[in-house]
Amino acid sequence: MEISNKSEYALLALLELASCYSRGESLQIRQMAELQNIPIRYLEQLLATLRRGGIIKSIRGAKGGYVLAREPRTITLLDCLTCIEGLDAIAPVSHQNSQNAENQVIQEVWQEACQAANAVLQQHTLQDLCERRNNHRQKDLMYYI
Template sequence: MELSCKTEYALLALLELASHYQNSEPLQIRQIAACQNIPDRYLEQLLATLRRGGLVRSQRGAKGGYLLAREPWKITLLEIVNCLEGLEPKPTENHANPKTVESAVVTEIWQEVHQKANSVLQGYTLQDLAQKRDSRRQLDIMYYI
């Protein structure tokens, strides 16, 4: 399983919003895009999807922009990934009634993979990512001293 470009960009944008969460000032698309090297038009589409998913909210006006809809420690990576990609295995006719033993085994393993991935993603929040980023930045600063 790979992290799609869409999800990676969304996580970067959400991390940027999380780092400005405390001051409650919205960030404009161009600010987020510039800080995280995300194309403006693409980011606009991602933020619209995240807004529909209840992860961000928009504020209109001259000082408008985007804010996290909830605290960063209450937004799990599973919510983010499901909002953008969906990780739930989609039941199909073949999965409900596998035609062969091999097909049944593959289906069982694939379901286990999804369960484990969901479990890992549920265990991390946006705040956890921000803390890991901050720790890494500290290590980089210490390295250059």
């Protein structure tokens, strides 16, 4: 299994929005694009999809931008990926015309793998990503005497 560029960029943008959530700040597209090195035109499309999916809200005006629609601890990674990729990305594809035993066994194992992946994505939230990023940043700090 592999994460698409589309999903990765969306999660990176959502990570930035989650970081600003507690301060009540919004982020503009330009800011998110610069922080995460995402092409602006592509980010615009992703944010529109996330807005339609109820993950984020847009704020108009001079201090406008985007904010999360709800707390980062309530938005799972599965919610985000479902919004971006659609239900097809998280549901295993079943080949009904595969009637032999070998194909059925392979499909059963593949379904188990997809269910396990979805369970992991359901357990982790945007808040978890923020905390992990902070932990990684602290590990990367070097102290000089």
